[in-house]
Amino acid sequence: MTEPTDHTASAARVLRTEGEALMALAAHLPADFAAAVEAILAIPGRVILGGIGKSGHVARKIAATLASTGTPAFFVHPAEASHGDLGMVMPGDLCVLLSNSGETAELRDMVAHCARFGIPLAGMSRNDDSALMRAADYRLTIPDLPEACAIGMAPTTSTTLMMGLGDALAVALMEARRFRAEEFRAFHPGGKLGAQLAPVRQVMHADHLPLVAEDAPMADVILTMTAGGFGIAAVVDGAGNLSGVVSDGDLRRHMAGLMDRRAGEICSRSPVTATPDMLAAEALAILNRSKITVLVVCEGARPVGMLHLHDLLRLGVM
CATH class of the missing domain: 3.40.50.10490 (Glucose-6-phosphate isomerase like protein; domain 1)
Known part of the structure; x- marks a missing residue:
């Protein structure tokens, strides 16, 4: 032995x-x-x-x-x-x-x-x-x-x-x-690494965005949130720039007299956002750090897309 x-x-x-x-x-x-x-x-x-x-x-x-x-x-x-x-x-x-x-x-x-x-x-x-x-x-x-x-x-x-x-x-x-990371991704398009290096613009939803005006009545806000499927509505000013976000939490915090309010009265100002050129891995880090599930994607101040945590997970970004 x-x-x-x-x-x-x-x-x-x-x-x-x-x-x-x-x-x-x-x-x-x-x-x-x-x-x-x-x-x-x-x-x-x-x-x-x-x-x-x-x-x-x-x-x-x-x-x-x-x-x-x-x-x-x-x-x-x-x-x-x-x-x-x-x-x-x-x-x-x-x-x-x-x-x-x-x-x-x-x-x-x-x-x-x-x-x-x-x-x-x-x-x-x-x-x-x-x-x-x-x-x-x-x-x-x-x-x-x-x-x-x-x-x-x-x-x-x-x-x-x-x-x-x-x-x-x-x-x-x-x-x-x-x-640069963008060049690195060009040589690594597959697998988890390729997913992490994908830009947000390739993952975000760019059509039928849940946008409401600041003076939108609460009935319209709730309908927009429901139809959008993201659990939020992005509030925009007269120039189309993002001024806030209405989430399910905002609705609960303003239950008293909710239906008599306007979107701009209850929205959370200065929301966390992403940019189209941001890497998917960076966007995931923002979501985790902010403990939220959805990001409004903006070019400048104008909303151009929505990014949900589930989109990143389906892509393989972890």
Whole structure:
């Protein structure tokens, strides 16, 4: 029988080891990091990522992160590159090759291709004196620290460092490009993330808005609220600008002599509103913070839509 293992202790040890390695990397970033960022910003083409084994998996992830955050990038498998896919790597591109040892034989053809066509090359490795790093124009050296596994051989710490450095590269490029949430959504139209980044104008109800004039009698206000289905009526002045909102709570608070009043007499002034260009996630935060279920959507002071909490929940914004 095998000896019993404290699984949680193993997990904690691995996470501490990798976390300490990341902190070491943060304290001593590669000297060429800033230059690599500037080089990527300057190229007219794409960033080509390559690697074999676990380094290849990390390279795929870095390519995906770059591509989704405004830096055109894709992964080229080094073995396939040697059989024709080198044609995907063109002058104007920049190549980033990952290898823990820096001596991965399968990378040689990609390194030679970059040298032949003057394609800038960045190497990511723990071995600064390796064949890859000697050939690289930009050396993204990671600390040579112990792997987190018990036998010290399985790629754990090294791949975590590569992943972290790839994320740092992507975020530095995002910030340099002033990449906006609207652009991010263009690359993430599906799922919960796409829902959160949808603008309010795509979710709001823009037809048959429950609007009443300030001098509207209470019978008309109640009929408008009932027909609208939002539980509120938006009160507008003579210029069509929002001046208040009548809610079910306002009706209850003014029950005494209610039917003798006008909309402007009982409405809540300066209501919380949204704008059409506001992100759906922001609108949900306003609803939660204000403890209400409906927002009037305004362009300037003029109501142009209604947004209900249920619309956001159906969209998947949570």
